[in-house]
Amino acid sequence: MNLETSHHQALRQRIAARDARVAVVGLGYVGLPLALTAHDKGFDTTGLDLNPQRVARINQGAQVLSYLAPDRIARAVDSGRFRATQDAAALAEADIILICVPTPLTDSQDPDMRFVAAAAETVAQHLRPGQLVVLESSVWPGATTTLVQPLLEARGLRAGVDFFLGFSPEREDPGNDKFDTQNIPKVVGADDPLSLRLIEEFYRTIVTRAVPVSSTATAEAVKLVENSFRTVNIALVNELKTALDAMGVDVWEVIDAAATKPFGFMPFYPGPGIGGACIPVSPAYLAWRAADAGADTPIINLARSSNDAVPGALARRMAERLAPDDADPDQPLTGQRILLMGIAYKRDVEDTRRSPALVLLQELEKLGARVDYHDPFFPRLSEVGEYPQLAGRESVPLTAENLNRYGAVAVITDHSAPDYALVAREAAMIFDTRNVFAKKGIEVSGGRLVKL
Ligand SMILES: NC(=O)c1ccc[n+]([C@@H]2O[C@H](COP(=O)([O-])OP(=O)(O)OC[C@H]3O[C@@H](n4cnc5c(N)ncnc54)[C@H](O)[C@@H]3O)[C@@H](O)[C@H]2O)c1
The missing domain is CATH 3.40.50.720 (NAD(P)-binding Rossmann-like Domain)
Incomplete structure (x- = not known):
């Protein structure tokens, strides 16, 4: 069995057994409900955020998002399988890393990818063979492949071989009482078959339905098309x-x-x-x-x-x-x-x-x-x-x-x-x-x- 296959199989087994550890980078409107959903579905989950007040309040079980059930964060923290941290070293412990950082506009109304690049650099510092990294921030088609992947590969590990990489757009609709993270179908895309299989299997365990598409650029475009339509x-x-x-x-x-x-x-x-x-x-x-x-x-x-x-x-x-x-x-x-x-x-x-x-x-x-x-x-x-x-x-x-x-x-x-x-x-x-x-x-x- 070659290395690539053993990493892949090991992570598949850990996902199926719910003993893969999940890390979510960015605990905002998108990252926090996603982290809670991963936790609620049985995964040990760590949230990484730069904001010390947010990290402290989450660890106290405070209701930092009003539309979440009042005790949802407290219950997760009390379980011992959910925590927030500012310490990026926690990423090395994770098997699956989901990036949910902001993608605003610059003053000239162009894409501001600084948060995504900074988060990718942080992940790269702690990247180890066998991890799955998924970008969830809304980005332009091609960003995962041309911007994030080179940053992650800077220390020599290769996407699709040593680690796995994909993109899955967020469809979170804060305040919607019919649809939440768990019951909104999740589009997933990757540029190699091993990554696609892993990302699909992971999301299938935490949301109602995973919808695979043929590339990260396709998955990135799905999000922009949905919002442009609106x-x-x-x-x-x-x-x-x-x-x-x-x-x-x-x-x-x-x-x-x-x-x-x-x-x-x-x-x-x-x-x-x-x-x-x-x-x-x-x-x-x-x-x-x-x-x-x-x-x-x-x-x-x-x-x-x-x-x-x-x-x-x-x-x-x-x-x-x-x-x-x-x-x-x-x-x-x-x-x-x-x-x-x-x-x-x-x-x-x-x-x-x-x-x-x-x-x-x-x-x-x-x-x-x-x-x-x-x-x-x-x-x-x-x-x-x-x-x-x-x-x-x-x-x-x-x-x-x-x-x-x-x-x-x-x-x-x-x-x-x-x-x-x-x-x-x-x-x-x-x-x-x-x-x-x-x-x-x-x-x-x-x-x-x-x-x-
Ligand atoms: N809010 C929505 O309704 C919504 C819906 C769908 C998609 N999205 C997309 O999801 C992404 C995240 O949006 P959001 O609304 O959750 O943003 P947000 O501002 O609510 O949260 C982002 C969090 O990331 C943290 N952060 C920033 N850089 C970091 C880093 N390098 N390491 C760790 N933490 C970091 C911030 O402190 C903040 O808490 C964006 O791309 C957005 O377009 C948002």
């Missing part, structure tokens, strides 16, 4: 909203009726723009790589700029409704107080990354308004990385007295917790970007509701 459709539906508004037709009613077609239509809903670390970012990765390969992506580019323009357009539409006739054209909202409900980028998550609400807030202030927010997930803005100037602002409690202080209340993110009936009773004017009052069957009397 980006383009969101841009389209926001355009349809504006067009149908102009005709006096309710876009939400149209979409719900269209969605009864059993084939060929998939509903997307208008909103205040796109946010999060994923949907706005992946199309930029795809467009960047396409340009590098000599291909144009005009539809994706248009969708991106169209989505980016939504918060500014909403601010102007609000100004048209609220500004007095003699308003200063540059600052038409001077003297107006507006309360934004929800500043997270989507419902029921404590995440403001690229949130359109934060852009809208600043656009409204540029137009002269005094703007406050209410968000149960953010009592205080302390870590708004993109907008340090907003740090220190505090969520306004949703009371009748407070609501009466504002000329308008705008629902930007439709968290479950707020008392929308109270808002319907008390707010002088309501801008609803999510159709939340209609969805909840709450009537707003006196023509005070504008579906923005």
Whole structure:
């Protein structure tokens, strides 16, 4: 039996017996649920993160992600088979290493692969024969092969021979109560058959279904295609909203009726723009790589700029409704107080990354308004990385007295917790970007509701 086969067989057996040790690099929105899932399926799991507070809180069993079951982390830690660490030496102990570090954009809106490269270098320092390394961060097609693999091979071990390498895109949807890490099918890709077999066998043990594809580049492209599809459709539906508004037709009613077609239509809903670390970012990765390969992506580019323009357009539409006739054209909202409900980028998550609400807030202030927010997930803005100037602002409690202080209340993110009936009773004017009052069957009397 040659070395290659013995490593491969040994790891296959350890996966089947659930005694392979798993390490997850990056314990964020993606890495932490993935690490917990590996643990829950019987694997000894170590999470590596650079953030000392996060590591300490996880090891204390604190609920660092609000949408996880309250005692899930504590139970995992108590089992003795789950821990977080800042010490990269733990990687040498692992049989399977999953990399889940951020892939943001640079200031010039190009892929920022520094976290992936740094994580790959860290893994390379501790790499030993027989390990399986899987990149899960959303990257451009070709990144695993051309960027990560050479870094891992720098000390002489060869992918597909001495160690195994693959890519599996994350499809985590924070806050989704129907689909979580465990029941979302997982696409897996590798550039050699031994790696593909291992990666498929591993994910089959922790998630409902593994979907093998023929290369890492294919698996990388799957993620970017999924998110670009959403980006383009969101841009389209926001355009349809504006067009149908102009005709006096309710876009939400149209979409719900269209969605009864059993084939060929998939509903997307208008909103205040796109946010999060994923949907706005992946199309930029795809467009960047396409340009590098000599291909144009005009539809994706248009969708991106169209989505980016939504918060500014909403601010102007609000100004048209609220500004007095003699308003200063540059600052038409001077003297107006507006309360934004929800500043997270989507419902029921404590995440403001690229949130359109934060852009809208600043656009409204540029137009002269005094703007406050209410968000149960953010009592205080302390870590708004993109907008340090907003740090220190505090969520306004949703009371009748407070609501009466504002000329308008705008629902930007439709968290479950707020008392929308109270808002319907008390707010002088309501801008609803999510159709939340209609969805909840709450009537707003006196023509005070504008579906923005
Ligand atoms: N958040 C989502 O909903 C989502 C969904 C699908 C895919 N993704 C993709 O998954 C990847 C991770 O996203 P996320 O939202 O979990 O990011 P995140 O910012 O929530 O978490 C990343 C974690 O990695 C840690 N980290 C960074 N560099 C490290 C290193 N070298 N070693 C160890 N730890 C390191 C950070 O401290 C942080 O805790 C990204 O590529 C993202 O595009 C995210």
